[in-house]
Amino acid sequence: MKGKARSIERIVEEQIKNWQLSQVERRKKKVSTPVITISREPGSGGRLLAEEIAREHAFDLFHQEVLHKMAASAKVNATLLGTLDERALNTLENWIASLVHERHLWPDQYMQHLMKVIGIIGKHGGVVVVGRGANYILPPENRFRVRVVAPLEIRIGHVARNFDVSRDEAKKRVIRTESDRRAFIRKYFNADISEPTQYDLVINTENISIETAAKTVGSAVGI
Numbered sequence: 001m002k003g004k005a006r007s008i009e010r011i012v013e014e015q016i017k018n019w020q021l022s023q024v025e026r027r028k029k030k031v032s033t034p035v036i037t038i039s040r041e042p043g044s045g046g047r048l049l050a051e052e053i054a055r056e057h058a059f060d061l062f063h064q065e066v067l068h069k070m071a072a073s074a075k076v077n078a079t080l081l082g083t084l085d086e087r088a089l090n091t092l093e094n095w096i097a098s099l100v101h102e103r104h105l106w107p108d109q110y111m112q113h114l115m116k117v118i119g120i121i122g123k124h125g126g127v128v129v130v131g132r133g134a135n136y137i138l139p140p141e142n143r144f145r146v147r148v149v150a151p152l153e154i155r156i157g158h159v160a161r162n163f164d165v166s167r168d169e170a171k172k173r174v175i176r177t178e179s180d181r182r183a184f185i186r187k188y189f190n191a192d193i194s195e196p197t198q199y200d201l202v203i204n205t206e207n208i209s210i211e212t213a214a215k216t217v218g219s220a221v222g223i
Helices: 008-029 046-057 064-072 074-081 086-102 109-124 152-163 167-189 210-221
Strands: 035-040 060-062 127-130 143-149 201-204
Touching: 008 064, 008 074, 035 046, 046 060, 046 127, 046 143, 046 210, 064 074, 064 109, 064 127, 074 109, 086 109, 109 127, 143 210, 152 167, 201 210
Parallel strands: 035 127, 035 143, 060 127, 143 201
Antiparallel strands: none
């Protein structure tokens, strides 16, 4: 989702308007559109892939920074919950309860909010979600889970070029970010972020362009 300068409240307000308009069309067509989750190694191009998929298929895009801020705002949580009817809200609450039980989770307040935010996004569908463990939160019928990887040296090169830093500094950034993401998933989901069976599709961007990868995901999802 573009526009970092906008407030989270403004982003949510615009998104709710989009959902209200798209719900009318979905009810007419009786079509359920999926949620594509993107988990990525730092420097692998996962963020670019998410943006390309969203652009090509006119999906809404939620980066992890926006998800984090949404989960941290009680006001945003209340506003988002208001976009679901009672039946959908009960389904969401039941799914979160079963997720906590099956994965033996002990969610704090932030995690409870995050699960609700991502769950609500999943209920509306037609979105690409980057990071924040969305692939562990959404139920199987609502998600298509993508993991984006690349060899370490290639990822270091990407970060060095994109951020105009030395390779040594780029390596530190890649390793630090990778460690932080691994720790987040281990802490909140009792899972290994690099385990391939946690995903429906793993893409190595070493020799595949972002455009080709986006078409591969679209074909796999059937959109």
